[in-house]
Amino acid sequence: MGTNNMMQKNYYAVIEAGGTKFNCAIVDEQRNLHAQTRIATTEPDETLALVIEFFQQQRTTFYFDKLGLACFGPVDLNPRSSTFGHITATPKPNWSNTAILSRLKDGLDCEVFIDTDVNAAALAEHHWGAAQNTSVSIYITIGTGVGGGVIVNGTPLHGLIHPEIGHMLIPAPEGIQGACPFHGNCVEGLASGTAMGKIWQQSAETLSDDHQAWDIQAQVLARLCHNLIVGYSAEKIVFGGGVMAKPNLLDKVIAYTQTSLAEYVTFPQGSSLHNIICLPGLGQHSGLFGGLALILAKP
Template identity: 60%
Template sequence: MKYYALIEAGGTKFNCAIANENRQIINEERFATTTPEETISQVVKYFEQQRKAGFDFSQLGLACFGPLDLNSNSASFGSITSTPKPKWSNVDIKTQLENALSCSVAIDTDVNAAALAEYKWGASQSTNVNIYVTVGTGVGGGVVINGQTLKGLVHPELGHMLISGVPEIKGVCPFHGNCVEGLASGKAMSEIWQQPGPELGDDHPAWDIEAKVLGNFCHNLMVSFSPQSIVLGGGVMAKTGLLEKTIDYAEQSLKNYIVFPYKQGLKQIITPPGLGLHSGLLGALALLIE
């Protein structure tokens, strides 16, 4: 049996796991994202223990928070670049893990990797263009085109797409103000409404405004990429009814401009993750398994 090391590296926690060639998660453990030295040391120790337990591996899939340098010709390829996460800017995480664990490391953004996993095994199967969006503490989006994650000048930063037509609130992104992340992330909701999203009642106006922002966002994704699948994941999307309201607002915003193929519409295109809570972790595996 072949085994793979997997990391879903987020700004809050590193989710580490061993999986086999049948996509079964054998073992899993989480570590808080503190300093690079402390967190990477814990991650290395975990995988060394897994090897001693008989789960030897030669490849590690790293679905990592960014921004990342994903240019393979760059001297800093595989490094986290200029991130607001304290002390993590310019950390050569790919090289550090390769050296410490004597294995090859495949790296992409956490959301690009999740989009790839949904394309291979989840809600976005049999598509040419698919998008995965996580709406959690922040908002990030990954794009897969013809089975390949999108990497151009850098990589997609869909969460910082500007949103208009929502005068009820003012965005709090320190870089762009009224971008998706500044208006609709979990952190933004807490700042705008002065209490965490989970504490807001079902009838609180925050949820209708949240759906409007995300609906406008989906409008932009549809006219920019013409995706056959938009998967909306992340903790904020767990709110009952939010997905349905988001689709309604996207339909209102598009105003029947897009002519959909037979038996296709936004209800078939905008969906929850097919892989549940494991899109990110299986994304790390998707970077390794063809």
């Protein structure tokens, strides 16, 4: 009996909550996936009811008492705030002011650990992925929107609220007008999949490999990398998200960043932009494993 107890696994519920879908899974400490589903992000009541139903069904086989929530934002992460764990003013219709943490905590009677989806993904990459053994690392996702998470000495950066790197203002390449309804020429307004669709009048997936959009995209992301390197002294900038799947895009970003920095930054011996700017070590699972990282990071 003692041997069985020693071998018994601890299971955890994890959610990567996005504006398009909620990825839900049961994992163990070794990051094995034991059950998984995707639920469309529709109305809060409908989506959260389906999420709770999935985890209630799984709990009969994989008992858990902790849930890690990597959530789209903006999110109130201040534990002293009356709206802690709420999605605040989001462009996602009907989700503003949703008390997502308490809804899941009450619905599943478990402890919930929350951070932004990109902070959680950044933490997972720090623990197990491309940003291991760094003191400052940044995870950027380029998809429907643009988000960024920052890890400093093993801890996600919160500060005033949490980083909103996607809304960093940068100069637009000549002839390009950014599409962010709030800021125009911010990174999200120039480089997100949504913005690319508006700028080029066709979806990013349908743009040919030699379309000028990709050269413009690389210039925009290089300006972002320039700012992240001089602003945060980042040892790793990890690019995730669907848009980054375009062949050779990362190499172009690195080349333009090299030009932009103009040899001003002297890198430590053995380090170069080719190992600073990279793709995720965890592939498509950075966000999902981010939920696990939030749980395991707490004492």
